[in-house]
Amino acid sequence: MESDSENSDVISINKRRRQDNVESDSDLEQIVFPRRDRRRIISDDEEDVQNENRERNVSSQEWIWKDADNITQVWEYSRIPKMHILVGQNVTALQMTREVLAEDFWEIIVRETNRYASQTLQNENRKLRKFEDIWWDTNIDEVHAYFALCILMSQVKKPTVQSYWSKRSVIETPIFRKTMPYWRFTQISRFLHFTDNEVVNNNDDRLCKVRSVIDYFNEKFQNICTPAEYISLDESLMKYTGRISYKQYNPSKRARFGVKFYKLCESKSGYCIKFKIYTGQDLDRNANVSVSESVTMLMSTVLTGYGHTLFLDNWYSSPSLFQKLQSRKMNAIGTVRCNTKNMPKELAAAKLKRSDVISRSCNGILVANWKDKKDIYVMSTKHTKIEMVEVEKKRWKNNNSLTTKPNIVLEYNEGMGGVDLQDSYLLSFKLMRKYVKSYKKIFFYIADMALLNSYILYRKKMEIPKCKKYSFSKFRIDVAKQILETVCLPDYQRRGRMSAGNAPSRLQAKQWGHFPRNIPPTNAKKNPQRRCVVCAKHKKRSETTWECKKCLVALHIPSCFEKYHTMQDY
Numbered sequence: 001m002e003s004d005s006e007n008s009d010v011i012s013i014n015k016r017r018r019q020d021n022v023e024s025d026s027d028l029e030q031i032v033f034p035r036r037d038r039r040r041i042i043s044d045d046e047e048d049v050q051n052e053n054r055e056r057n058v059s060s061q062e063w064i065w066k067d068a069d070n071i072t073q074v075w076e077y078s079r080i081p082k083m084h085i086l087v088g089q090n091v092t093a094l095q096m097t098r099e100v101l102a103e104d105f106w107e108i109i110v111r112e113t114n115r116y117a118s119q120t121l122q123n124e125n126r127k128l129r130k131f132e133d134i135w136w137d138t139n140i141d142e143v144h145a146y147f148a149l150c151i152l153m154s155q156v157k158k159p160t161v162q163s164y165w166s167k168r169s170v171i172e173t174p175i176f177r178k179t180m181p182y183w184r185f186t187q188i189s190r191f192l193h194f195t196d197n198e199v200v201n202n203n204d205d206r207l208c209k210v211r212s213v214i215d216y217f218n219e220k221f222q223n224i225c226t227p228a229e230y231i232s233l234d235e236s237l238m239k240y241t242g243r244i245s246y247k248q249y250n251p252s253k254r255a256r257f258g259v260k261f262y263k264l265c266e267s268k269s270g271y272c273i274k275f276k277i278y279t280g281q282d283l284d285r286n287a288n289v290s291v292s293e294s295v296t297m298l299m300s301t302v303l304t305g306y307g308h309t310l311f312l313d314n315w316y317s318s319p320s321l322f323q324k325l326q327s328r329k330m331n332a333i334g335t336v337r338c339n340t341k342n343m344p345k346e347l348a349a350a351k352l353k354r355s356d357v358i359s360r361s362c363n364g365i366l367v368a369n370w371k372d373k374k375d376i377y378v379m380s381t382k383h384t385k386i387e388m389v390e391v392e393k394k395r396w397k398n399n400n401s402l403t404t405k406p407n408i409v410l411e412y413n414e415g416m417g418g419v420d421l422q423d424s425y426l427l428s429f430k431l432m433r434k435y436v437k438s439y440k441k442i443f444f445y446i447a448d449m450a451l452l453n454s455y456i457l458y459r460k461k462m463e464i465p466k467c468k469k470y471s472f473s474k475f476r477i478d479v480a481k482q483i484l485e486t487v488c489l490p491d492y493q494r495r496g497r498m499s500a501g502n503a504p505s506r507l508q509a510k511q512w513g514h515f516p517r518n519i520p521p522t523n524a525k526k527n528p529q530r531r532c533v534v535c536a537k538h539k540k541r542s543e544t545t546w547e548c549k550k551c552l553v554a555l556h557i558p559s560c561f562e563k564y565h566t567m568q569d570y
Contacts (some may be wrong), residue, residue: 070361073309094482116193234419265418530554
């Protein structure tokens with residue numbers, strides 16, 4: 001009996017010790033230790049863990065909405081918008097385009113196009129088409145010319161590709177036949193490639209055939225320009241009606257059927273900073289995070305920590321997402337759906353009259369319901385309260401009137417249009433034509449985006465105001481013209497056998513050749529001399545007795561003559 005009582009005493013003592021330990025642990029959780037003022041190098045992995053912990057703490061917070069002013073933490077924009085390119089003030093359209101579409105990009109296309117042509121033609125079991133029997137490897141100049149012709153096709157609309165090479169006087173466009181024969185253009189279009197097929201066959205990536213292009217431009221767009229403060233995130237639909245597993249249907253878009261692009265663009269200029277192509281369900285995505293939230297966090301990584309203001313529409317916006325963006329030192333403004341998780345229910349239940357507004361705040365976020373023609377729900381991490389601003393409402397025949405709108409709505413309307421602005425440019429002049437292969441259409445769509453970014457950078461560099469009409473169409477024509485003036489193309493043999501009466505190839509230079517000659521004598525001088533234009537450009541005063549017979553400019557033989565006729569900047 002005594003031993004039983006002793007055992008019971010020991011058990012009770014152990015229970016008390018456990019209780020004491022639990023109480024002491026709970027007390028320790030409430031103690032806040034002072035932070036040591038010591039520098040520590042944080043690796044990228046540690047930063048990711050810290051961001052995840054911060055976002056986990058954000059998601060675990062309670063949402064108790066109050067009818068009070070919002071307590072905000074507005075991040076200040078800490079960057080200087082600028083271009084990271086080494087070009088002069090008098091840069092040409094082609095020079096700016098080559099900063100975005102650089103030589104290393106064209107080298108990828110040339111290498112993979114030649115590789116794919118070789119792989120295709122070496123296949124003995126494959127029946128060759130008529131235009132494939134005389135293939136030779138292409139080069140950068142020829143691909144440049146091919147790209148220039150594609151740009152001109154987007155400017156001059158014709159029903160078929162072959163009609164651009166038509167000799168009928170009523171529809172003739174001579175520049176196409178002068179630049180490249182139709183069969184060679186068809187060859188390059190047929191073998192145009194961007195990735196090695198042997199690597200593609202062992203890859204599960206649905207975009208593997210254009211992955212090199214996507215990665216190249218995503219990196220180039222971010223490195224070439226520091227974006228402005230206001231950024232918008234939205235989706236675009238590249239029209240495509242062919243058979244593809246990740247084709248989307250969106251009745252609200254003009255294309256309706258196509259490939260979905262997520263784009264991060266500057267609000268005012270439409271410059272695309274980053275893009276992502278939707279290819280179906282992402283198996284690596286966290287199941288507890290919505291698709292819209294996952295896309296936003298992925299796309300906004302390039303903006304983290306700089307105080308940008310991100311504008312979103314109601315498909316992306318949610319209270320939890322806005323808190324995560326704020327924890328990454330970004331401000332956020334957007335429309336939101338009333339039935340989104342953690343939204344205050346009293347906003348949707350409120351019966352409002354026209355122009356009435358009701359708001360709630362919680363955890364640094366302000367949410368409002370404004371009654372216009374219908375209920376409009378907006379959300380912001382920048383605003384403390386709703387202020388009604390008087391604005392002019394435009395009507396037909398200039399019968400304008402005054403109306404009031406919430407300050408959040410006005411700022412949202414001003415900042416959300418970046419992606420729509422870019423889409424309006426891209427719809428006007430498209431490089432794309434009907435392609436059976438979806439990856440080729442995706443390539444030309446991305447090339448259009450690169451051309452548009454070049455145009456935006458060109459306007460910024462040249463400081464061209466919006467009032468001056470230098471349109472995107474004129475820019476594209478200038479790029480194509482300057483490409484065709486600088487490339488050196490092979491002497492294409494036309495189809496058919498050369499007849500006995502045809503001139504040999506050595507005599508073809510009669511039409512286009514430039515030849516030197518002595519400057520003709522004048523009454524004053526028997527052997528006149530003039531200042532060499534190449535030397536004069538380099539501020540050297542040097543005279544010569546030679547000139548170009550066609551250009552009628554004085555040039556030294558042979559160095560200055562060759563520079564003048566082969567270099568854009570001689």
